[in-house]
Amino acid sequence: MVAIRTENLTKIYHRRHLGKLRETVGVKELNLEIKKGEIFALLGLNGSGKTTTIKLILGLLFPTAGKIYIQEKLMPNREIIQQIGYLPELPYFYRFLTVRELLNLYARLSELPRGEINQRIEETLEIVKMGKEKNTQLAELSRGMLQRIGIAQALLHNPQILIFDEPVAGLDPLGIREMREILLNLKKEGKTIFFSSHIISEVEKISDRVGVLNEGELVRVLEQKDWFLRNGRLEEIFLEVVSQTKT
């Protein structure tokens, strides 16, 4: 079964500057398929369209053309959004709230039954090892801790699909390893994980498949065996693909 599918997904940004209309291609005719239960990474240089793709899927951006299906249902669909947990790149939270208050807010907005909210908050904080910080104000937490809270809020409503935008951005080596363990554990639970990154070393360690985006186009989809056969050198393949596309 396909968890996420895009059909000829295109996004063109229109910007007006000093009376002149400027068009920038975000993504172009993107045909992406992410299977249920797999870890799929979207790899690309800065500005290649990774975040644009994610935002289109989530409805933060509207497509210029093309369609998006999640669990074979055409988006936008508010019921299906319930099945998605999202972590943006370097997430900001409400500094004035405590960890518990923030998760309580998100739990209520995610339609979690009232009786389950407290238990679910405790469970997700245990998963991300932030149980002791539940009454700490978010303004007092470090970057790594905030990233973990970000994962906690994404898991709160027990979604089947997780979409993470640059999940290891801003993390130290220990944080990166912990994030890797969390993602692999989530995969064992049968969750579909779709994430974007430009940190190739992490991508090759956990992904089942990798899509390479270059200048808004999906130029190649690689299976794990493709880089395992090259002694784990996903970086070489990636640079090869990107430079071939440029010429």
Next chain:
Amino acid sequence: MNKIFAIAYYTLKENIRNKVFYVLIFFAFLILFSALLFSILGGEAELRLLFDFGLAAIELFALLITIYASVNLVLEEIENKTIYLLLTRPLSRRTYLFGRYLGILFAVYLSVIIMSLGHLSLLGLKKWTFDPGYLFVLFGLGFKIILISAVAIFFSLFSSSAISSVSFTFFFWLLGHFTEELKFLGLRLSNLFLKYLVKFLYYLLPNFQYFNFRDHWQSGLNVNFIFLTLLYGLVYTTVCFLFTSLLFSRKEF
């Protein structure tokens, strides 16, 4: 409804845990105390001066808090991307907007209650006997806040910077108190284009003069007028909110 109140609640918390909120209330109290000093110079009109000056100060600071909460916090939420984690949940944009709006109203009303209690204390010091009409005046102010909050949120989404949002909102508030003068000016103009422009502005701007219940308090209450005024306020706010909702539904992040 649960979601609307969840958002309204966190909006209220956001404001009451914000230093700017308390700074503005502090300055309001400073102005109220200065009103006390000025009133001493007023001789026989001492109480009247304290009364009017105090209410004007409450209205001004309620406006400032409304503008700050509506413009700054909404724009900040968009700039900080904290809005991403709200809109990627099963939450309609209209629900988010209405919840935010309600929360801002709660926060501003709370500030008005605090400032009014301070004002009443000062009036009490001057042996003023409480008149329920005072609450009626605050009721009128409450409706002004309902209107200007809707306008402020509209401008915070319509314009790209806080400064322009604040400017437009303040412009609307200011001109909204001179709509009758604008109408008078329009009748006196000979240039057809300017005449129609002024007429357009007269209908576009919210007529805040209707909500100056202070003016009606002493002369007696006209229930019909009050009812029509409140209806006007609700219709204007609803139309403003619908435009804001439409704009917001098309906004990309």
